[in-house]
Amino acid sequence: MTTVGSYLATRLAQIGIKRHFVVPGDYNLVLLDKLQEHPDLNEINCTNELNCSMAAEGYARAQGVAACVVTYSVGAFSAFNGIGSAYGENLPVILISGCPNTNDAGDFNLLHHTIGTHDFDYQLEMAKKITTAAVSIRRASDAPHMIDSTIRQALLTQKPVYIELATNLATQPCVLPGPESVILESVESDPIVLKDAVHQAARLLSQKSKISILVGPKVRSAQAELAVIQLAEALGCAVTVMPSAKSFFPETHPQYAGVYWGLASTLGAEAIVDWSDLVICVGTVFTDYSTVGWTAQPAPGVRLTADVDQVQFSGTDCSRVYLAEFLSALSLQAKRNPATMVEYKRLSPPEPAVTASPAKEQLSRKEMARQISSLITAKTTLFADTGDSWFNGIQMRLPEGARFEVEMQWGHIGWSVPASFGYAAARPDRQVITMVGDGSFQMTAQEVSQLTRLRIPMIIFLINNIGYTIEVEIHDGIYNNIKNWDYAAFVESFNAKDGQGRGFRATTAGELHSAIESAKKNRNGPSLIECVIDRDDCTKELISWGHFVAAANGRAPRV
Numbered sequence: 001m002t003t004v005g006s007y008l009a010t011r012l013a014q015i016g017i018k019r020h021f022v023v024p025g026d027y028n029l030v031l032l033d034k035l036q037e038h039p040d041l042n043e044i045n046c047t048n049e050l051n052c053s054m055a056a057e058g059y060a061r062a063q064g065v066a067a068c069v070v071t072y073s074v075g076a077f078s079a080f081n082g083i084g085s086a087y088g089e090n091l092p093v094i095l096i097s098g099c100p101n102t103n104d105a106g107d108f109n110l111l112h113h114t115i116g117t118h119d120f121d122y123q124l125e126m127a128k129k130i131t132t133a134a135v136s137i138r139r140a141s142d143a144p145h146m147i148d149s150t151i152r153q154a155l156l157t158q159k160p161v162y163i164e165l166a167t168n169l170a171t172q173p174c175v176l177p178g179p180e181s182v183i184l185e186s187v188e189s190d191p192i193v194l195k196d197a198v199h200q201a202a203r204l205l206s207q208k209s210k211i212s213i214l215v216g217p218k219v220r221s222a223q224a225e226l227a228v229i230q231l232a233e234a235l236g237c238a239v240t241v242m243p244s245a246k247s248f249f250p251e252t253h254p255q256y257a258g259v260y261w262g263l264a265s266t267l268g269a270e271a272i273v274d275w276s277d278l279v280i281c282v283g284t285v286f287t288d289y290s291t292v293g294w295t296a297q298p299a300p301g302v303r304l305t306a307d308v309d310q311v312q313f314s315g316t317d318c319s320r321v322y323l324a325e326f327l328s329a330l331s332l333q334a335k336r337n338p339a340t341m342v343e344y345k346r347l348s349p350p351e352p353a354v355t356a357s358p359a360k361e362q363l364s365r366k367e368m369a370r371q372i373s374s375l376i377t378a379k380t381t382l383f384a385d386t387g388d389s390w391f392n393g394i395q396m397r398l399p400e401g402a403r404f405e406v407e408m409q410w411g412h413i414g415w416s417v418p419a420s421f422g423y424a425a426a427r428p429d430r431q432v433i434t435m436v437g438d439g440s441f442q443m444t445a446q447e448v449s450q451l452t453r454l455r456i457p458m459i460i461f462l463i464n465n466i467g468y469t470i471e472v473e474i475h476d477g478i479y480n481n482i483k484n485w486d487y488a489a490f491v492e493s494f495n496a497k498d499g500q501g502r503g504f505r506a507t508t509a510g511e512l513h514s515a516i517e518s519a520k521k522n523r524n525g526p527s528l529i530e531c532v533i534d535r536d537d538c539t540k541e542l543i544s545w546g547h548f549v550a551a552a553n554g555r556a557p558r559v
């Protein structure tokens, strides 16, 4: 026999979680003890539950799955924001919340950390809306099945789940967990449907002369990145990626044709997608932001859509066909068709050389992007927060092995600070670099203190343009102005007596260069470099993108 808390701990460890993110509260303290007792689990405290859930979201990007533990209501309500992000971004985050003692409902007790009624179900009902499975464990005997089925759902659907545990159950006895195969067993495609889908897709490909592949963000959660390369190399065609799938196909691959993002695309990518007579859309997600206000996406008649567990194209719709299996099987039947790659080579002029600014010159966005870009190596994971950071990051060319993380579906400004912290906790072997605007940073800034506490040598580029520039370009108003901070002093304030965090302020090209050199040497804590640029010094892509998104937002109501 074991206890409910130890059962849960074992299951979390069995699925590969080594660090879980927590904010303690009296509804979860005993559970936290049980989780910490497990030899393979090590908790990480966060400053608040928004950052806790976002750190778990970032951990899941690196580790494939994550868990965060919060207290009832006052904790979980903030954590819901990170769970919304995990849902939109297809990340299996397990949100665990303590909840009232099992006797209180029946005793009609009123409790703290509630809305002051006898209803203790509202949180579970809310969680059901933003997760793929949500359970409330109110009896120890229910715990094994509820825990197993909920965690299994997270892994199968690559979506967040919710487990609520009454505060008096963590030490209650329950059976020992069985083998990890109970929760890890993967599912296969239906063999007959898979064979039919591949046969029909191969026939469609043979009727087309200009095929390209467009890689979308779900290719990661479907674990199909290698299968995309297999199909690409069988066809020899051009491969473009959506902005939220940047780095999910190697940019050093000879068939890489850039980021397809309408007018914000990298050179030649939009033209080659438009030129194709068939676009194999792999794990793609077409939203108002990713289609630039519905102005840029392959026409439905030109698409072969290969999704996580479904393949669709004219006259065909096959479900229970898993992406990696489909792409691999199709690569064995697809005939070479390199026309789009030949054409892309004709279209794409050489990357424009960006010359360095003179050291004393006022820092420009272009010079800042040039210096950040030159920092990226195979070991780098570059986070770009919502803002002009997206557009700066998209234009940066990644060397072999470099990874790129954005949160383009949920788009919670400030996400990058806790998420990159969670990612770095999972992958201490990587150099995490974060680009975050001043407005975003002010949302979640206190999580930098955990980087100081854990001595994580992250480099944070804080882009100070004194406001919400994306919003300025969509629709300006006084609300886009924010209070300026002394960001360098702010970050160093976390050191107290023993921290090694460093803060720098760069107003010229030369100051940025020397700040970067110092940051590279600081291996015992975070280095924040405040890049002071002009409020209107933004990418041309943001200006045009903002115009079309504003137009999409402003469509008149249908009468």
Ligand SMILES: C/C(NCc1cnc(C)nc1N)=C(/S)[C@H](O)COP(=O)(O)OP(=O)(O)O
Pocket: 386, 387, 388, 389, 411, 412, 413, 436, 437, 438, 439, 440, 441, 443, 465, 467, 468, 469, 470, 471, 472
């Ligand atoms: C206010 C908002 N979006 C609305 C918004 C408001 N609240 C949350 C949580 N998320 C959001 N996306 C956005 S994109 C700001 O321009 C971000 O400003 P900043 O971080 O400074 O970046 P830029 O200056 O490059 O735009």
Ligand SMILES: [Mg+2]
Pocket: 387, 437, 438, 439, 463, 464, 465, 466, 467, 468, 469
């Ligand atoms: Mg800003």
